[in-house]
Amino acid sequence: MPAALDISAYPPDGMEIRLIERFTALKGRRILEVGCGDGRLTFQYARTAAQVLAFDPDRASIEEALDEQARLGVRNVAFRFGSVEHLPARGAPFDVALFSWSL
Amino acid sequence: MVHALRRAGRYLRRGGMLISIRPHRTWRPAIAIVAGRRRLPVTTLLNPTFEVNLEAADLALKRVVDEGSFALAGVRAARFRSYLDRPSQVRTYLELINPPRPRFPRGGRARLDAVWDSAPRGARIAVTESLIVNALRRR
Numbered sequence: 001m002p003a004a005l006d007i008s009a010y011p012p013d014g015m016e017i018r019l020i021e022r023f024t025a026l027k028g029r030r031i032l033e034v035g036c037g038d039g040r041l042t043f044q045y046a047r048t049a050a051q052v053l054a055f056d057p058d059r060a061s062i063e064e065a066l067d068e069q070a071r072l073g074v075r076n077v078a079f080r081f082g083s084v085e086h087l088p089a090r091g092a093p094f095d096v097a098l099f100s101w102s103l
Numbered sequence: 104m105v106h107a108l109r110r111a112g113r114y115l116r117r118g119g120m121l122i123s124i125r126p127h128r129t130w131r132p133a134i135a136i137v138a139g140r141r142r143l144p145v146t147t148l149l150n151p152t153f154e155v156n157l158e159a160a161d162l163a164l165k166r167v168v169d170e171g172s173f174a175l176a177g178v179r180a181a182r183f184r185s186y187l188d189r190p191s192q193v194r195t196y197l198e199l200i201n202p203p204r205p206r207f208p209r210g211g212r213a214r215l216d217a218v219w220d221s222a223p224r225g226a227r228i229a230v231t232e233s234l235i236v237n238a239l240r241r242r
Contacts, residue, residue, distance in 0.1 A: 007192060009199040011183040011234060016124055019179050023238035024120040032114050034107065041124075084107045093116035099123040103104055103160040 010040060017044050020098070029095035034084045035102020039065030039077075042100075046077045053094070055080040056102075104163035112172050115241040121173060123164060123237045127180050128157040130233035132205050134193070136218050137186075138226035145215050148205035156203075164237050173239035180235045187228040190219050196230060 020026065027048040036042050036054035038061045046052050054077055056062050065079045111121060132148040167173050187193060193215070197204050207215070219226070 007187065007196050007199065008185060009196055009232070011181075011232075015181065015183060016234070016236075019181060019234075019236045020122050020124070020238075022179055023122065023177050023236070032111065034111060084110045087110065087114070092114075093119065094114050095116060095119050097111040097115050097119070097121045099107075099111070099121070099125070101125055103107070103123045103125055103163065 013044055016041055016100075020045075024096055026096065030093075032094040032097045034097065034099045036065060036079065036100060037061045039068055039079065041098075042077060042079075043068065043072060043074065046074050049076065052077040053080065054078070055082050055084075057081070057083045104160055105166050108163055108167045109172065112167065112241055117241055119241045120176065121239040121241065123160070123239075124234055125160055126153070126157060127233035127235045128154060128161060130180070130182065132233075133231045134211075134215060135229045135231070136215075136222050136226050137229045138223045142229070143218055143222070145218050146208060146211035148211075149208050150203060150205040152203040153205070164239065168239060172242055174242055176238040176240045178235065178237050180233060182231055182233045185230045185232070187230065190215055190228065193228060193230070 017026065026045045028050050031045070031049050031052045033042055033052060033054035036056045037058070039054065042052060042054045042065065054065070059081050062079050062081045069077060069079065108121065115121060134145045134148065136143045136145060168175050185196065187196060219228070
């Protein structure tokens with residue numbers, strides 16, 4: 001039986017990334033993440049991605065993500081408050097659009 | 104949901120990938136008590152409100168494929184488990200989930216307590232959840 005863990009309702013770190021990478025690489029890619037929450041998943045792939053734009057409609061979650069970003073020193077992620085509907089009609093093309101538990 | 108997918112599609116290069124990760128619609132969260140190699144199923148949790156949302160997500164993904172802006176690249180489902188040390192932690196676990204949260208069916212909580220009371224020392228509670236990943240390629 002696995003050792004006791006801190007309680008989490010999310011998959012173990014790495015599981016979602018492994019599943020995503022069955023379909024597309026994330027390394028070196030420009031990624032748009034919709035519904036990033038506090039950046040739990042974002043920080044798992046951000047260091048290998050080229051650039052990330054991650055947003056969420058919950059302001060408190062974005063503030064948590066920004067705090068964690070500062071703590072980790074991750075520079076290639078832009079966290080934004082809002083939803084996909086509020087983005088401009090068109091933008092620079094991304095390689096991957098990730099709806100992380102948000103659809 | 105369809106609108107969000109369409110909007111995200113406008114930001115994807117041709118051939119880019121749209122990935123959706125969300126809970127599996129029909130694999131409901133399950134609670135069991137595990138002790139060594141023994142596994143005693145207790146109950147599955149209910150979340151009818153959320154299941155409606157998940158069905159709408161499934162339909163939205165199907166719709167953008169039917170519209171021709173995306174091609175289905177694949178679907179993958181998986182399960183994962185969290186282990187809790189005692190029944191009181193189940194409440195904590197459920198509170199970590201964004202609303203609408205799953206709930207016990209009638210009699211489910213009592214069954215958990217009853218099975219737990221008869222479980223051997225060292226037993227733990229396993230919560231099995233599921234996810235599904237859809238990958239759509241931008242045409």
